[in-house]
Amino acid sequence: MVVLVTGANGQLGQAIQFVAGKYSTIDFVFCNSSELDITNLVQCKAVFDQYKPNFCVNTAAYTAVDKAESEPEKAFAINTNGAENLALTCKEFDTILLHISTDFVFDAYFLNGKAFYDRELRLPLKSGLGLRETDVPFPTGIYGLTKLQGEQVIQGTWEKHFIIRTSWVYSQFGNNFIKTMLRLASEKDSLSVVNDQIGTPTNAVDLSEALIKIILSFNVGHSKLFGIYNFSNEGKCTWYDFAKEIFRINNIQINLKPIETKEYPTPAKRPKYSVLxxxxxxxxxxxxxxDWRDSLSVCLQQLKKYNEI
Ligand SMILES: NC(=O)c1ccc[n+]([C@@H]2O[C@H](COP(=O)([O-])OP(=O)(O)OC[C@H]3O[C@@H](n4cnc5c(N)ncnc54)[C@H](OP(=O)(O)O)[C@@H]3O)[C@@H](O)[C@H]2O)c1
Incomplete structure (x- = not known):
């Protein structure tokens, strides 16, 4: 079985490479952005023609949430047109597409102990466990919009797809919130972190294992199962809680202050509630x-092992 992974040098791409060795029945083909630029349909087809993948895992994306507000064309080119190119190519080669999407397709929030997922209509979430795959998306920023439109072009192009929405991804690879917190803690005595956005961190290694489990458990009889799925770690927290746990596990003493989103303005608006x-x-x-705490602890051990902290 051949599984082609796009965006191989990204956080999730590297996490899949990290676990790939455990799966001897899969021939992984890892393509970075120069080997396979998903905005280039001709290149997509040439790479698929070379490897004839049974599955394609699309981890490639434009992920600079704030920068997307000032360069929307680039974000759309990668997250929407790139997703469409892969769907068209998968259709031509009868390849099953696993595409990664995001909690940013929603703009849910929490009020008086209840979660709502639409700012205009104020619709309450039906599930106490978080946002469901069937809840109506409502992105407020360019990044979320490009990712939602990426989902929609896949749905309209090629039925053999799994769209996996995830949130707050971190890992021992690439740049992410953990590494930012650890770097800041080495430079400062005090730190302010947003405490009114609720979500769930996701260890990219856990997400990688989940993607491979979907691939390995798939058979033709599963064709009715294509569609959207949520994946994050279990539990929920705020960014402040997340930072606090990073420092607790690593035994770092720092004056950590909880702040509100309005005290830390960013070009792109963040969802207040992202629990999936x-x-x-x-x-x-x-x-x-x-649970997110257990997976965080594993990641911090990995960082220590490779002397990254
Ligand atoms: N990070 C999060 O917190 C988060 C949360 C929810 C969902 N997600 C989703 O999870 C997926 C993986 O995210 P990540 O954290 O692994 O992102 P990442 O670390 O930013 O990696 C994205 C990768 O995509 C590659 N890429 C960019 N443009 C490309 C193109 N035109 N063709 C091929 N590759 C291209 C980049 O390569 P270059 O570096 O060479 O440009 C980079 O290696 C994405 O779909 C993202 O939207 C992420």
Missing amino acids: DKTKIKTIFGIKIN
Whole structure:
């Protein structure tokens, strides 16, 4: 079985490479952005023609959430047109597409102990476990819009797809919130972190294992299962809680202050509530999901092991 992974040098791409060795029945083909630029349809087809993949995992994306506000064309080219190119190519080569999407397709928020997912209509979330795959998306920023339109072009182009929405991704690879917190803690005595956005961190290694589990458990009889799935770690926290746990595990003493989003303005608006309900992926694929604290601890151990901290 051949599994082609785009965006191989990104955080998730590297995490998939990290676990790939455990799966001897899969021939992984890892393509970085110069080997496979997903905005280039001709190149997509040439690479697929060379490897004839059974599955394509699209981790390639424009992920600079704030920068997307000032360069929307580039974000659309990668997240929407790139996704369409892959869907068209997958259709031509009968390849199953696993595409990664985001909690930023929503703009949910929490008010008086209840979560709502639409600022205009104020619709309450139906599931107490978080946003479900069937909740109506409502992106407010360019990044979220480009990712939602990426989902939609895939849905309209090629039925054999899995769209996996995830949130707050970190890992021992690339740049992410953990590494930023650890760097800042080495430079400063005090730190202010937003405490009114609720979500769930996701270890990219856990996400990688979940993607491979979907691939390995897939058979032709599963064709009705294509569609959108949520995946993050279990539990929920704020960015402040997340930072606090990083420092607790690593025994770092720092004056950590909780602040409100309005005290830390950013070009792109962040969802206030990003918790994803994982019932569907757990039920259908039997995926067991770790609590975010446990997975954070594993990642911090990995960073120590490779002397990155
Ligand atoms: N990070 C998060 O917190 C988060 C949260 C929710 C969802 N997600 C989604 O999860 C997925 C993986 O994210 P990540 O954190 O691994 O992102 P990442 O670290 O930014 O990696 C993205 C990769 O995509 C590559 N890329 C950019 N343009 C490309 C193109 N035209 N063709 C091929 N590759 C291209 C980049 O390569 P270059 O470096 O060479 O440009 C980079 O290696 C994305 O779909 C993202 O939207 C991420």
